[in-house]
Amino acid sequence: MKILLVDDHELFREGIKLLLANLADDVVFAEASSCATALNQPAGAPFDVILLDFHLPGMHGFEALRALRQRYDEPAIVVLSAEENPALIVQAIDEGAAGFIPKTSSHAVMMAALRLVLAGGTYLPPHALLGSTSPAAQAQQASGDVLGELTPRQVETLRLAMQGKANKVIAREMDVSEATVKAHLSASFRALGVHNRTEAVFSAARLGLKI
Incomplete structure (x- = not known):
């Protein structure tokens, strides 16, 4: 190492x-x-x-x-x-x-x-x-299967983001463009009711998404 x-x-x-x-x-x-x-x-x-x-x-x-x-x-x-x-x-x-x-x-x-x-x-x-997830996100998470609203590619993009990987690394691993990565993350943020990666990481973790 x-x-x-x-x-x-x-x-x-x-x-x-x-x-x-x-x-x-x-x-x-x-x-x-x-x-x-x-x-x-x-x-x-x-x-x-x-x-x-x-x-x-x-x-x-x-x-x-x-x-x-x-x-x-x-x-x-x-x-x-x-x-x-x-x-x-x-x-x-x-x-x-x-x-x-x-x-x-x-x-x-x-x-x-x-x-x-x-x-x-x-x-x-x-x-x-403490307070890393907004009240709106908490309400949205409680309303149903939020992760179920995402496509498998959007979930995979979110999973890689949870690992701390930069967009260009995610794009390379998934063999897509950085624009596609950003689009997948934006869709994930909307579904989770969050505004950034950090909120998304904790929201997804609370919903049971494993890295």
Whole structure:
């Protein structure tokens, strides 16, 4: 397993490496002190996970997240931050992160979160889940078999989105255009009564859709 650590504090990177050394049998770490350095890793670097500090010098925040998501198709990007604002956390997932781990999290929580992400899931801290689904979505979910209103291709697109995959990756796996992926997701959002990926992920999970 190869993990890219993107953080400007060397001591924090060293601490993370110690914490995650037992995440898998053979963990290899690459390091970057800035987003620019992370973007200039050797072409085709086979990262499994990118751990991104939200507050970096230079390019940072959502701009850094978008740039890394554009540069690397496959790795799961997990944001590490002292931020705990639920709205910011939800937006990070909407922008392509597969998880958001507060830096105040315990070792056990971080390990569990990364294992969930590596299994294809999406991790958000518990407090970010509160109110993640709108009242309208809750009412729509209670009204009947919402997932039954979707076509098999729309359900598959939603399932891949729940795994944190970007639209272009979903398009490649399903052998369709990105426009088709967006159309399928829009139909899913309407059926679920939600407005974005994050709400859709939790709504679909509550309805029993497995990743």
